[in-house]
Amino acid sequence: MAAPSEGDTASLLPDLPGGPLQAYRARASFCWKELALFLEGEDMLRLKKSIFSALEDDPLFARSRGHELSLEKHRELTFLRCKRVLGRALLRVEDMVQNPLSVLTLITCLGTYDWSLAQKFLLHLLVFGLAIYKSGSERHLEYLPKILNMEIFGCFAVTEVSHGSNAKAIRTTAHYDPATEEFILHSPDFEAAKFWVGNMGKTATHAVVFAQLYTPGGRCHGLHSFLVQIRNPKTLLPMPGVMVGDIGKKLGLNGVDNGFAMFHKVRIPRQALLNQTGDVTPEGTYVTPFKAELGREIHALVSGSKPLASWTAQRGIQECREACGGHGYLAVNRLGDLRNENDPNCTYEGDNNVLLQQTSGYLLGLLELRLQGGARLESPLGTVDFLEAYPDILDQRFSCPSVAGCLESSVPLAAYEWLVCYLLRESVQKVNQEKRSGISDFEARNNSQVYRCRSLALAFLELTVVRTFHEYVHQPSVPPPLRAVLRRLSALYALWSLNQHTALLYRGGYFSGEQAGKMIEDAILALCAQGSPWRFAGVARHTDFVSQQLKDDAVALVDVIAPPDFILDSPIGRADGELYKNLWTAVLQEGQVLERASWWAEFSASKTHVESLKSRL
Amino acid sequence: MAAPSEGDTASLLPDLPGGPLQAYRARASFCWKELALFLEGEDMLRLKKSIFSALEDDPLFARSRGHELSLEKHRELTFLRCKRVLGRALLRVEDMVQNPLSVLTLITCLGTYDWSLAQKFLLHLLVFGLAIYKSGSERHLEYLPKILNMEIFGCFAVTEVSHGSNAKAIRTTAHYDPATEEFILHSPDFEAAKFWVGNMGKTATHAVVFAQLYTPGGRCHGLHSFLVQIRNPKTLLPMPGVMVGDIGKKLGLNGVDNGFAMFHKVRIPRQALLNQTGDVTPEGTYVTPFKAELGREIHALVSGSKPLASWTAQRGIQECREACGGHGYLAVNRLGDLRNENDPNCTYEGDNNVLLQQTSGYLLGLLELRLQGGARLESPLGTVDFLEAYPDILDQRFSCPSVAGCLESSVPLAAYEWLVCYLLRESVQKVNQEKRSGISDFEARNNSQVYRCRSLALAFLELTVVRTFHEYVHQPSVPPPLRAVLRRLSALYALWSLNQHTALLYRGGYFSGEQAGKMIEDAILALCAQGSPWRFAGVARHTDFVSQQLKDDAVALVDVIAPPDFILDSPIGRADGELYKNLWTAVLQEGQVLERASWWAEFSASKTHVESLKSRL
Structure with a gap:
């Protein structure tokens, strides 16, 4: 792709304002507009611009600087904005279906403006809406237009007050009563109340509720989801038997009303079961059409x-x-x-630590299968294929003769493959050792998390990111003027990330001698350095690659990804770089800046009298 | 010290409530009351209890759960509380003078209740008050009783909007005018306004202001401090020529009113100069009695x-x-x-990174002096004395045959001494290498921070903490029943901290082979493990030291340091451990929990209409 012509981009990517940052922008090795076009494509840039402009042009989205919002007002404003976003149809349903990535762009744009708004929108439209679309069947399709025009408003109720990440432990029950063809939804006690549910606090009229399904005779068929009306859309008052409320202020995201609900023997029709994976016949027989096979990778x-x-x-x-x-x-x-x-x-x-167990469990399972003589180690996306060479990789050693050689992401990439293999071996050994001591598999796995399985999962993900980044910047379609800066970024991410694992690289013998670790550090510093005059010790002066490093590109790289000033809404972060002027403007716009305190009379009122101090001092 | 008798401690350390934590408390290897008494001493425990009780008994300090405080109200409340603390004289002036540690206890207790209150109190009484006491002279003593009975309220104004950690760059000026025997205080522009000054926003009547002192003829004598009245204590209105205001909401500490001030040729008497280190005669001659020699260590x-x-x-x-x-x-x-x-x-x-340069600069300076044939390397507190053996220490290698051997803080202590010596050598080499490339000393030092001088400063401090902790828990006065738990804690801190540096220990050759790094990790895991049944792999089962580890002592250790429930004010952190019950109680006390939203009618009002969706879905 050639550098964009003025006509193409003038409206999509207008020039940035002059000011103190101009000198830094002038140092960049590349054209920021060209990179923005390459990364996002014209269609996405246009979509982002239209969303951002729609927000900036509408007074409902004006920034409320200088006013403190009460929790109630914050929630009202976020609700009204969510309604406006749906009403304005910033993205057409056809476009969402044709290009699902555009939904992600919409959510990200809303989030860049305000994550409360994005969350509220996402929870209603995608989490609640998709749950019905994906877990329901024909009989639930009637709800989709109601979701889109906000006749109903949704939330997704899994978590209970004493069970978060452990979904299996959920205690809300749904007993089927064939006499009336209804489920009876019930929260056995306060600890089993649904809790933390976004949108439930004040706005949701309907909830997808997860509960243990029981058929007559007392047989439990495990966790299923039910579509339950919790409030009257006309009055927003709770439905009978539902105690629903707001859990209060959080550390952030206070535009979203997280809530709780307890169900007191609430009867819902048989059809409320989202029956994609299992259903109950009118007579009360549980039937399951098929197992939903998950994409394990x-x-x-x-x-x-x-x-x-x-x-x-x-x-x-x-x-x-x-x-x-x-x-x-x-x-x-x-x-x-x-x-x-x-x-x-x-x-x-x-929870992050709990989720990482899913990743390490997958890797351990694959290796176990392979060692038991299973098929070749490979996966649909290919992220684990390198493990087929597991023993050979473990024999490899770091071999980079110079810092300059480390300035390429292929060096950390090779180190990461070794690291993942090493941590995989360590994890397997630890789990087996624990199991041999006679404890349960669950405990053995728990005791192997710290320093082993947890590190394995993170290293595997880092490797995947490093590999994806490396491949992306080396694809032939990258415009030549952008190659150097993208490859430097890729190398910096890979080296910085790898450098957190230097201890293991030494311990397992991949690194040896003082130079290996130093080279990684020196390469990181070289990549962060200023380009000219080039004087970074230990690196050849004349290679083209190192003649200009990332410090000079820093401002232009921010320009590529920065949202408009209105969206970012940070005085010290505005594109003109006039941080002190902007800061003063903002500070002076706050309420009662220069006024004396309303409670000024308290200052001199009834002065304290500490016992005869003067004599003592 | 024997375990405390019931009579001694019943009132000071009442029994904790029963509940779900009782089973965990029963597992502790020691008596939490005995440890609390040993750590704090009876006098400090009594002082803490009296402060905490005074706060809990006074309705002005009632927790405001369920009410949102506006910024204005938050500041008013904090001011009133600060006034009450001074008025109640929770600590007598004589006690502060006799035992300065008691002041720290008072500040910490107030902070545990609310750090805004502690900051406001500290800034007024200690930072402002001590600045006058320490930097002023006889002529300023008259202000001290006014500070104590709050006739005036103080702040300490160093930082300017564009200069924080770099005090030398401050641009506020104080020109001496012999005609009137006054200084003329002036802020040249908005970037030189005093900014971030705690208490200045709404309450301070007086400020200690740092400015560049000029005598007639235009000679600058550098930064000096002046006592300046900025508001009228009767009305809290600003003094003529002073523009003073509030910088607005912060991420926290919003009970403190941080402010800004610009001085427009404000005339203050000659005596307003805090003249401990330098004075100006009535005629305008600058005189300095002596240099204030700082304790460099x-x-x-x-x-x-x-x-x-x-x-x-x-x-x-x-x-x-x-x-x-x-x-x-x-x-x-x-x-x-x-x-x-x-x-x-x-x-x-x-800023932390800037401050660390002071520490590394000190160490580099000491070594340079020594290498130039200076005196023995030693310091008043002895924290650097080990460096006298610098070359020998660098020759040492890790030599611990087993995990059990690592369960003592002496092992990480030795490793830390090597680590500091190694980083010192690396830092010296890097600075010299940078200097040889022809750049300024300032730049050379800057370029040596990452991975070198910064790591050196942190490692040196960690070593100092590890050493102090080690010596504390090994002193003969530690009651025998407390020795095991305190030594385990000391070892855990030291090993956990050291483990962040394993890469350097390998790189520099102190560690070699796979076992060294693994032993440190295994020792950390062993120390965190549950005591009985003891089954941690690789550690002998029968030594007394490892027969009970820290997991069993965890709750009791928290009991030792935890403030009373009222002070902590966290439903999930109460001493009775009934976290879900307490959480529900707290959530249901918030405002408008179960009420429908006040803006409920917005929900159904003017429904959005997305173009004929039904047909498409």
Whole structure:
């Protein structure tokens, strides 16, 4: 792809304002507009621009700087915005169906504006809506238009107050009564109340509720989902037998009303069962048409991706907040919002440490099968295929003669393959050793998490990311002017990530001698350095690759991914780089900045009198 | 010290409530009351109890659960509480003077209740008050009783909007005018406004202001501090020429009113100069009586302690918040408050990374002096004395034959001494290499921070903590029943901390072979394990030391350091361990939990109509 012509991009990617950042932008080795076009494509850029502009142009989405929002007002505003987003149909249903990635773009754009809004929208439309579409059948299709035009509003109720990540332990029950062809939904006690359910606190009229299904005679068929009306859409008052409320303020995401519900023998029709994987006949017989076979590789990847991504983001945001010093701690600059709104990603929809067990379990299972003489080690997406060479990889050793040689992601990629094999062997040994001591398999697995299975899962995911990144930047379609910067980024991510595992690389013998570890560190520093004058010790001066490094590209790279100023809404982060001017403007717009305190008279009222101090001092 | 008799401790350390934690408490290897008495001493326990009880008994300190505080109300409440604390004289002036540690106890107790209150109190009484006492002279003593009875309220104004940790770059000026015997205090522009000053936003009547002192003829004598009245104590209105305001909401600590001020040629008397280190005669001659020689070792230790402590706390709080899952994310449980109120410790009073340079600079300077043939390497507190054996230590190698041998803090202590020597050598080499490339000393030092000087400073501080902990738990005065648990804690901290540096231990050759690194990990796991039945692989079963490990002591250890329930104010953290019951009680006390939303009518109002969806679905 050639560098974009002015006509193509002028409206999609307008020039950035001048100011103090201009000098830094001028140092970039590439054109930021070309990279944005290459990464996103024109269609996505257009979609993003249309969403961002729709938000900026609508007063309902005006930023409420200078006003404190009460919890009630915050929730009202987020609800109204969610309604407006659905009403404006920012993305047409046909486009969603044709290109599911566009839904992700919509959610991400809404989230970049405000993650409460994105969550509320996502929980209603996708989590609730898709649960009905995917887990229900023909008889549930009538609900979909009602979801789209918000005749009903949904939530997804799995978690209970004392059971989060452990879905099997859920205690809400649904007993089938053939006499009336109804299920009787019941919460046995307060600990089994549904809790933390997003949208349930104040707005949801319907819930997909997970409960243990019982047929007459008392047989339990395990966890199933039911579509349950919890409020009257006309009045928003609870339905009889449903105690539903709001769990209160959270560390962030306070536009979303997380709620709780207890069901007191609530009768729902037989058809309320979302019967994709199992159904109950009118007479009360449980029938299951087929087993839903999961994509195990995708499950393993997803279960590791969320921990890796949420922890990396949390660490990165905290680093940025500290790097901005006090100004990063000022609420108006919104690094606190970013941190508090990413934080729950570490625990919801499965605690990170619990999820990582899914990933390591998958890898351990594959190896066990193979060692028992199973088929060739391979998977649909190919992420585990390298394990076929497991014993050979373990014999490999680090062989990079110079720092300059380490500036390519192929070096850390090879190290990662060894690392995953090493951790796999260590994990297998540990689990077996634990099992031999006579404890249960569950306990043996638990005792093998720290330093073994948990590290294995993370390293496997990092390898997958490093490999995907490496392949992406080496594909022939990358425009030549963008190759150098993308390859440097790929190498930096890979080396920085790998460097967290240097201890294991030494311990297992992949690294030996002082130079191996130093080279990785020096390569990281070289990649972060300024390009010219090039004086980084230990690296050849004249190779083209190292003549310009990432420090010079930093501002332009941010330009590629940064949302518009209105969306980012951070005075110190505006594109013009005039951080102090913008900070002052923002501070002076807050309420009562220069006014004396309303309670000023308290200052001199009834002065304290400490016993005759003067004499003593 | 014998185990405390019932009479001694019944009132100071009442029994804890029964409940689900009782079974865990019964497993402890020691008596929690005995440890509390040993750690704190009876006097401190009594002081803490009197402070905590005073807060709990006074309705002004009632917890405001279920009510959202506006910024204005939060600040008013914190001010009133601060006034009450001073008025109640929880600690007598004589006691503060006799035992300065008691002041720390008071601040810590107030902070455990609410760090906004502690900060407000600390900034006024100690930071502002001590600045006048220490930097002023006889002529300023008249202010001290006014501070104690709050006739005036103080703040400490160093930071400017564009200069935080770099105090030398401050641009506020104080020109002396001999005609009127006044200084003219001036802020040249908005970037030089004082900013972030705690208590300045709404309450301070006086400020200690740092400015560049100029005498007639234009000579600058550097940074000096001046006592400046910024508001009228009767009206809290600003003094003429002072623009003073509130910088707005922060990520936490919102009971403290951080503020800004610009001075427009404000005239203050000559005597307002805090003249301990330099004065100006009525005619305008600058005179300096002596140089304030700083305790360099203490400075180096303090500059490294704050980073180590604040980062460790931040990491620990985040770990606890995640370990509590969603409930840790619920505001009422207050892990968010802990995190947000610790967060600024990472950057204020000197950014952590900047401060660490003070510590590494001290060590590099000492070594340079020694290598130039200077005197023996030693310091008043002895923290660097081991460096005298620098070359010999570098020749040492890890020599611990078994995991059981690693369960003592002497093993990591020896490794730390090697590590600091290694990082010192690496840092010196790096700085010299940078200097040889022809850049300035400042740049050379900057370029040597990552992986070298920064790691050195942290490792040195960790070594100091590990050594202090080790010596503390091995002193003969430790009651025999407490020895085992304290030594295990010391070993766990040391090994856990050291384990972050395993890569360097291998790289520099202190560790070799697979076993060294594994032993450290296994020792950490063994120390965290449950005592009985003892089945941790690789560790002898019958030694007394390992027969009971820290998992069994965990709850009792928390009992030793935990503040009373009222002070902690966290439903999931109450001493009775009834977390779900307490959580429900708290959630149901919040405002409008079960009421429908006040904006319920918006739900059905003007329904959105997405174009004829039904046909398509």
